[in-house]
Amino acid sequence: MITNGFTKKERVHVESVITALFAKGNFSLYAPPFRFSWVILEPTSVACQILVVSSKKKLKSSVDRNRQKRQLRELYRLHKNELTEPLKQLKLSIALSVIYTGIESLQVVKHTPYFIKALHKIAIAIQKDHKLSIHSAH
Template identity: 40%
Template sequence: MAYTYGKKEKLKSRKLIEALFAKGRSFSAFPLKVFFSIQPAESEVVLQAGVGVSARNFRKATDRNRIKRLLREAYRLQKTELQAVGESQQKSLALFFLYTGKEMPEANVIQDKMRSALNKLAEQINR
C-alpha cells in the first residue's frame, strides 16, 4: 500500500505546475533539480509529484521516457519517509523532479540521487 504512485499522487494540474515553477522553491541534487511548494493540507493527498526531462539534452522520446520511468520508480520506492513528515506537520507538498544531466543514467545512480533529494526536502519541511 505504501509503495504506490496512484493517479491522485501525480501532479497533473497545469495551473499547479506553472505556479510551482513561478513561485515555488527549488534546489539541486545533480543531476536532479527539485521544485517544490508547501501548503497547509487541504485534501487527503499529502504528496503530488511530477517528473520531466529536457528534450534539448535527449532528442529521442524513448530516452526521455526511460529516464522519467526511472525517476518515478525511485520516487515511488522512497517517498514513505517524506510522506510521514508531511502528515505529521499537516502539510501538503507539490513536487517536480527535473533531470538535468546530459547522459543516460544508471538506475542505481537515480536511486541514490533521489534519496539525497528527498532527505534534503524533508529537512526543508521541518524548518
C-alpha cells in the same frame, strides 16, 4: 501500513499547480543530478503530488525521455516515504517537480543514493520553513 503504490492522485495534473511549480520565488533544491522545486498546497488526502520532467534539449528521442521519466517515477515510488512521512506528521501537502539534469542517461543503481539524500534535504527544508512560519504567525 506503508505502501509503495503510485496512484493517479499522486500525480500533478492541474495547470495552475504546474505553473506555480515553475514560477520564480518558489522553493527549489539543486542536488546534482536532480533539480527539485515544490509548492505547498492546501492539505489534501495525498501528502505529495509529483511531476516528472525530462528535457527535450538533452534527450532528443521521445523513447529515451519516456524511459527516463518512467525510471524517475519508479525511484520516487520506491523512496517516497522518506518525504511523505514527515509531511503527514506536519499535516502538509506539497506539489513536487523532479528534473533529471545529468548529461549521461539515468542509471538507477548509481543515482538512487543521491535521490534519497535529496528527498531528506527537501523534508528538512520543509520542516524548517514550517517551524519558521509557525513562529512568525504568533
